[in-house]
Amino acid sequence: MASIPLIPFFIAVISIGISYTTIYLITSLGEIFSEKAGVLNLSLEGVMAMGAFLGYVFSFISGNPYFGLVGGLVAGLILGLLFAFISITIGVNQVLAGLSVWLVGMGLSDFIYTISFGRTSYLITVPKLPTVPVPYLSGIPIIGQMLFDHTLVDYAAYLSVPLLWYIMFRTNFGLKIISVGENPRAADSLGINVNRIRYIMVLFDSSMAGLSGSMISLTAGLYQVGMIAGRGWIAIGIAAFSGLNPAYGLLASLIFGVVSAFGPSLMIVGYRIPYEFLDMTPFIALLVVVMMISKRMLMPSALGKPYKREEK
Amino acid sequence: MKITKENLILNFIVYTTAFLLAIGFGAVLIWTIMRINPFSALSLIVSTALFTPFGRTATFYYLVELTLISLGLAISYRAKYWNIGGDGQLIFGAIFSMQTIFSLEHLFSPWLVIVATLLMGTLGGAIYGVIPAIIKVKLNVNEVLSTLMLNFIAIYFMTWLVDVTGPWKDPHAAELESYPIPYSLYLENPIILTLIMVFAIAIIYILAEKTFFGFKIKVIGSSHYAADYAGIDRGKVYIYLGLISGALAGLAGSIEILSVSHILSSTFDSLDMGYVAIFTSWLASLNPLFVILSSLLMSTLLSGGYFMEAITSVSVLFIYYFEGITFISIIIFEATKSKIKRVMKLG
Numbered sequence: 001m002a003s004i005p006l007i008p009f010f011i012a013v014i015s016i017g018i019s020y021t022t023i024y025l026i027t028s029l030g031e032i033f034s035e036k037a038g039v040l041n042l043s044l045e046g047v048m049a050m051g052a053f054l055g056y057v058f059s060f061i062s063g064n065p066y067f068g069l070v071g072g073l074v075a076g077l078i079l080g081l082l083f084a085f086i087s088i089t090i091g092v093n094q095v096l097a098g099l100s101v102w103l104v105g106m107g108l109s110d111f112i113y114t115i116s117f118g119r120t121s122y123l124i125t126v127p128k129l130p131t132v133p134v135p136y137l138s139g140i141p142i143i144g145q146m147l148f149d150h151t152l153v154d155y156a157a158y159l160s161v162p163l164l165w166y167i168m169f170r171t172n173f174g175l176k177i178i179s180v181g182e183n184p185r186a187a188d189s190l191g192i193n194v195n196r197i198r199y200i201m202v203l204f205d206s207s208m209a210g211l212s213g214s215m216i217s218l219t220a221g222l223y224q225v226g227m228i229a230g231r232g233w234i235a236i237g238i239a240a241f242s243g244l245n246p247a248y249g250l251l252a253s254l255i256f257g258v259v260s261a262f263g264p265s266l267m268i269v270g271y272r273i274p275y276e277f278l279d280m281t282p283f284i285a286l287l288v289v290v291m292m293i294s295k296r297m298l299m300p301s302a303l304g305k306p307y308k309r310e311e312k
Numbered sequence: 313m314k315i316t317k318e319n320l321i322l323n324f325i326v327y328t329t330a331f332l333l334a335i336g337f338g339a340v341l342i343w344t345i346m347r348i349n350p351f352s353a354l355s356l357i358v359s360t361a362l363f364t365p366f367g368r369t370a371t372f373y374y375l376v377e378l379t380l381i382s383l384g385l386a387i388s389y390r391a392k393y394w395n396i397g398g399d400g401q402l403i404f405g406a407i408f409s410m411q412t413i414f415s416l417e418h419l420f421s422p423w424l425v426i427v428a429t430l431l432m433g434t435l436g437g438a439i440y441g442v443i444p445a446i447i448k449v450k451l452n453v454n455e456v457l458s459t460l461m462l463n464f465i466a467i468y469f470m471t472w473l474v475d476v477t478g479p480w481k482d483p484h485a486a487e488l489e490s491y492p493i494p495y496s497l498y499l500e501n502p503i504i505l506t507l508i509m510v511f512a513i514a515i516i517y518i519l520a521e522k523t524f525f526g527f528k529i530k531v532i533g534s535s536h537y538a539a540d541y542a543g544i545d546r547g548k549v550y551i552y553l554g555l556i557s558g559a560l561a562g563l564a565g566s567i568e569i570l571s572v573s574h575i576l577s578s579t580f581d582s583l584d585m586g587y588v589a590i591f592t593s594w595l596a597s598l599n600p601l602f603v604i605l606s607s608l609l610m611s612t613l614l615s616g617g618y619f620m621e622a623i624t625s626v627s628v629l630f631i632y633y634f635e636g637i638t639f640i641s642i643i644i645f646e647a648t649k650s651k652i653k654r655v656m657k658l659g
Contacts, residue, residue, distance in 0.1 A: 082640075086644060093647075096594075104636030107635065111633050115342070236457065274478070276472035283461045283464045286457075290453050290454070291451050
């Protein structure tokens with residue numbers, strides 16, 4: 001076996017890892033807020049597929065990748081509304097509701113893509129989301145290239161973590177979210193509109209998933225069937241891993257981002273080992289992590305339970 | 313759910329409506345994007361799937377596999393044990409079957425090898441299905457996450473087995489394929505497959521409706537508290553359910569190898585049978601006897617969809633979207649059933 005060229009490998013792992021991390025981070029931040037309010041949203045994989053597709057379409061039509069991001073948000077909002085209606089207003093079991101919306105998102109995006117774009121023998125590419133080097137900082141050798149040469153969404157995602165942490169743990173609104181997740185009846189008696197809070201959180205969650213989905217297609221500049229490849233599910237696992245704390249969410253996303261970047265980075269430096277095992281690593285890692293923490297995990301006590309005012 | 317005349321009529325109306333709704337949505341989509349007459353597309357699907365010899369064979373095999381997987385899922389979902397790892401369990405059943413064939417094919421007579429293969433496939437699926445149940449019981453891991461992770465792991469593992477560097481890659485094949493199984497091991501006798509299917513339906517029906525175990529499943533499904541209060545060991549039931557649903561999916565994987573594909577390839581299970589089965593089990597309202605009907609419906613759509621894809625390039629992916637819409641209509645109905653009944657009584 002040839003030895004791995006360490007420095008290029010390290011650079012590749014960090015810079016690819018950061019793009020992976022962004023996708024995990026955006027999605028899992030949404031899920032953290034949604035679960036904190038007591039709604040387990042399992043539709044993220046499908047929402048991300050739809051976001052990736054609409055992002056691709058919007059970018060294709062307008063020629064502007066930033067408009068593609070709007071497409072991702074729109075996809076997330078639509079599917080989020082669907083999920084919220086089924087699970088909150090009607091009160092269907094949240095696991096079932098999540099699975100059904102996942103199927104709709106996955107099927108719809110791949111189906112429309114295949115019948116509208118996929119009938120040519122070549123891939124139709126769209127404008128990619130440009131990277132924006134941070135002035136001065138990106139000039140630092142090695143580190144500059146690794147950390148300060150990413151898209152605007154990447155920077156925004158990392159900067160939003162303290163803000164979201166502050167909202168959740170230091171504001172009145174955050175307290176409302178937590179109380180709705182812990183004891184909706186008590187929250188209701190204090191005049192908090194439980195289902196409105198849950199709606200807002202689900203819409204936030206799904207639109208974040210749509211946004212990260214559109215990041216996947218827009219950084220690649222194309223759409224492929226089955227493009228999300230389980231990243232939505234990993235994000236749900238990361239949310240559980242973080243104990244529903246945005247700060248730990250960042251840490252968990254970083255770990256999984258770097259783990260997921262091993263495969264592509266080894267390929268970039270030209271090191272041949274079966275890529276299937278590398279692609280498998282994040283899933284195995286997640287399984288192991290979830291096995292280690294699940295016993296001690298403290299989840300909101302009303303997680304997964306629809307709230308109906310008239311029922312005791 | 314008790315089967316009364318009123319229930320049956322109500323269910324029939326709602327399920328048909330859900331179905332037509334989904335077909336309608338799909339038809340609008342096909343027409344707006346592709347300008348293909350959706351009704352001719354639909355009749356093409358049904359006629360090729362049921363009235364051509366090729367289509368009929370494909371439909372039959374899909375029917376057997378879907379029924380087997382959905383049976384296991386149906387009783388799991390009755391206990392609210394959310395096994396969505398049908399795919400991984402099917403793939404592991406197939407991998408175990410291939411290994412059995414490769415090691416036994418020259419040693420015993422073909423029939424013995426076929427029986428051993430079916431048994432080993434069942435075992436493989438059961439092993440892969442019981443892992444999430446065990447870690448749910450012992451470590452409190454959410455089974456939705458664990459079964460999904462195991463699905464992805466199984467798919468990558470299978471791809472490695474038949475990849476260029478993998479141990480089973482057939483060097484003469486252009487695609488990522490394993491060595492084919494010998495012709496003498498093809499299991500294409502429809503009577504045997506039908507018997508297997510009917511046998512499985514009977515067993516699961518009796519298990520779910522006529523035994524104490526089935527009663528425990530129902531109690532757990534209606535309320536955890538009631539189950540704990542009645543002294544039912546939930547963990548044990550989950551583990552049995554993991555074993556049963558995994559075994560049935562593994563058996564389906566074995567049949568896929570012996571009867572349909574005859575090889576393991578990177579496109580094995582490209583239809584995601586495990587996910588389709590989630591839907592068919594709900595379409596059957598988790599009743600083991602109705603599973604065969606919902607599976608027949610989906611297998612018709614799947615095999616006809618493949619032919620349609622070849623002729624009109626309407627993708628077979630349409631199926632997933634269609635599933636989702638029907639699924640949503642059905643679960644909304646299930647959740648609001650009591651209200652609907654109240655309204656019907658008033659009216």
